[in-house]
Amino acid sequence: MNQAHDIIHRFSFTDGPVRGQWVRLQEVLEVLNGHQQYPGNVAGLLGEMLAAVALVADGIKFNGAVSLQSRGPGPLTTVLAECRAQHLLRGIARWPDAANLPDTDSLGELIGDGQLALTLIPANADQPYQGLVGITDNRLAGNLERYFLDSEQLPTRLLFAGTGESVTGLLLQRLPDSDHATEIELDQNEAFWEEIGMLTSTLTDRELASLDPQTLLRRLYATHPLTLQPPRNLRFSCTCSREKTAATLKAFSRDELLALIDEEAPPKMPGEILVTCEICGAVERFDAIDIHLLFEPETPRIH
Numbered sequence: 001m002n003q004a005h006d007i008i009h010r011f012s013f014t015d016g017p018v019r020g021q022w023v024r025l026q027e028v029l030e031v032l033n034g035h036q037q038y039p040g041n042v043a044g045l046l047g048e049m050l051a052a053v054a055l056v057a058d059g060i061k062f063n064g065a066v067s068l069q070s071r072g073p074g075p076l077t078t079v080l081a082e083c084r085a086q087h088l089l090r091g092i093a094r095w096p097d098a099a100n101l102p103d104t105d106s107l108g109e110l111i112g113d114g115q116l117a118l119t120l121i122p123a124n125a126d127q128p129y130q131g132l133v134g135i136t137d138n139r140l141a142g143n144l145e146r147y148f149l150d151s152e153q154l155p156t157r158l159l160f161a162g163t164g165e166s167v168t169g170l171l172l173q174r175l176p177d178s179d180h181a182t183e184i185e186l187d188q189n190e191a192f193w194e195e196i197g198m199l200t201s202t203l204t205d206r207e208l209a210s211l212d213p214q215t216l217l218r219r220l221y222a223t224h225p226l227t228l229q230p231p232r233n234l235r236f237s238c239t240c241s242r243e244k245t246a247a248t249l250k251a252f253s254r255d256e257l258l259a260l261i262d263e264e265a266p267p268k269m270p271g272e273i274l275v276t277c278e279i280c281g282a283v284e285r286f287d288a289i290d291i292h293l294l295f296e297p298e299t300p301r302i303h
């Protein structure tokens with residue numbers, strides 16, 4: 001599969017302490033929409049959350065998983081996006097009652113009076129870190145901007161724009177001033193950040209969603225030299241496996257599973273249990289022999 005559209009870039013300005021990131025996802029969204037019929041507004045939010053975890057994972061030196069999850073009393077009960085090893089993305093959204101899902105992009109209406117949880121799970125045995133932010137803005141970007149400011153003391157501008165088939169994110173972050181900065185330098189840094197913020201606010205959704213990063217950055221920040229790093233590829237990747245599915249099935253007894261096979265089987269056909277991963281759509285099949293093998297004690301090999 002061509003993954004050329006799923007890339008992330010970093011950039012930094014020559015004239016002031018501001019860093020940036022640009023991300024676009026398309027193939028990842030195609031994979032997700034390929035097995036789940038996500039309504040447009042849910043797919044849009046899931047896409048933005050996937051772009052967000054890609055940005056967060058890329059912005060920190062972190063070898064593990066970054067996840068962003070929404071929780072709230074609204075009709076969209078869960079949206080979960082995850083980025084592993086800085087480039088492997090997967091996500092899922094749940095809305096138990098489709099009739100109650102409003103046709104809106106407003107987080108307040110979709111998720112309700114809930115919160116977003118950003119979790120960093122290190123690959124080693126270190127403790128996970130979780131930060132929470134209440135949903136007070138109807139846009140994901142607005143809530144995350146506040147998270148970065150409140151939890152990490154980093155003034156941030158974050159924008160997302162989608163086309164229905166792709167999502168593009170742009171993040172700008174004010175870096176801390178150097179300890180030795182003079183008053184004049186501090187003023188200059190602050191003025192530079194304000195200038196970049198002002199220029200950024202002239203960007204339209206249409207430009208963000210359609211322009212390539214080179215053209216966008218050249219047009220938007222024409223008079224401010226910057227260095228654009230080479231892109232990194234991102235791709236969809238699920239963590240499901242036959243072993244994990246088997247472990248889940250073992251929560252039932254052998255008899256319960258065999259009874260389930262009989263129920264599901266058409267007459268005179270060998271029955272099987274089909275377990276579909278709700279994230280990637282992969283199907284694992286377990287027939288009666290597989291079920292018996294699940295419950296065989298592992299025989300130690302003597303030879």
Ligand SMILES: [Zn+2]
Binds near residue numbers: 239240278279280282
């Ligand atoms: Zn899967």
